[in-house]
Amino acid sequence: xxxxxxxxxxxxxxxxxxxxxxxxxxxxxxxxxxxxxxxxxxxxxxxxxxxxxxxxxxxxxxxxxxxxxxxxxxxxxxxxxxxxxxxxxxxxxxxxxxxxxxxxx
Numbered sequence: 875x876x877x878x879x880x881x882x883x884x885x886x887x888x889x890x891x892x893x894x895x896x897x898x899x900x901x902x903x904x905x906x907x908x909x910x911x912x913x914x915x916x917x918x919x920x921x922x923x924x925x926x927x928x929x930x931x932x933x934x935x936x937x938x939x940x941x942x943x944x945x946x947x948x949x950x951x952x953x954x955x956x957x958x959x960x961x962x963x964x965x966x967x968x969x970x971x972x973x974x975x976x977x978x979x
Contacts, residue, residue, distance in 0.1 A: 875947075881916065882915070883915055883925060884914060884919075885947075886912060886921055886962055887910065887911045887912045887958035887961065888910075888911055889957075890909045891908045891909060896929075901950070903931055906931055908931045910927060910928070910929055910930075910952070910958070911930050911958070912926070912927045912928075912955055913925045913928065920966050921963070921965065921966055924958075924959045924962065927951075927952050927953065927955040927958065928949040928950060928951055929950045930948070931948045931950070932948045
């Protein structure tokens with residue numbers, strides 16, 4: 875995942891999973907709080923195209939010398955989480971509508 879000036883791919887959404895949810899999926903993991911997130915192609919950090927959904931088990935952040943920082947994720951790809959996709963598109967439509975209201979006057 876990488877964005878440059880707000881254009882690229884990133885994870886959005888966070889639906890936490892219980893041990894029962896993971897067991898039903900056939901996944902057994904100890905430690906951490908896993909969640910489902912969807913990877914999006916973004917333009918100006920606004921979600922445009924959903925690419926895939928993942929179960930994220932852990933994330934760690936590495937800070938660089940200047941402002942640069944990067945996150946490391948441990949993930950498993952799953953079927954598209956359409957609930958997160960529809961929420962992402964609702965946010966995108968809301969942002970476009972607000973911008974249209976602001977600039978149409």
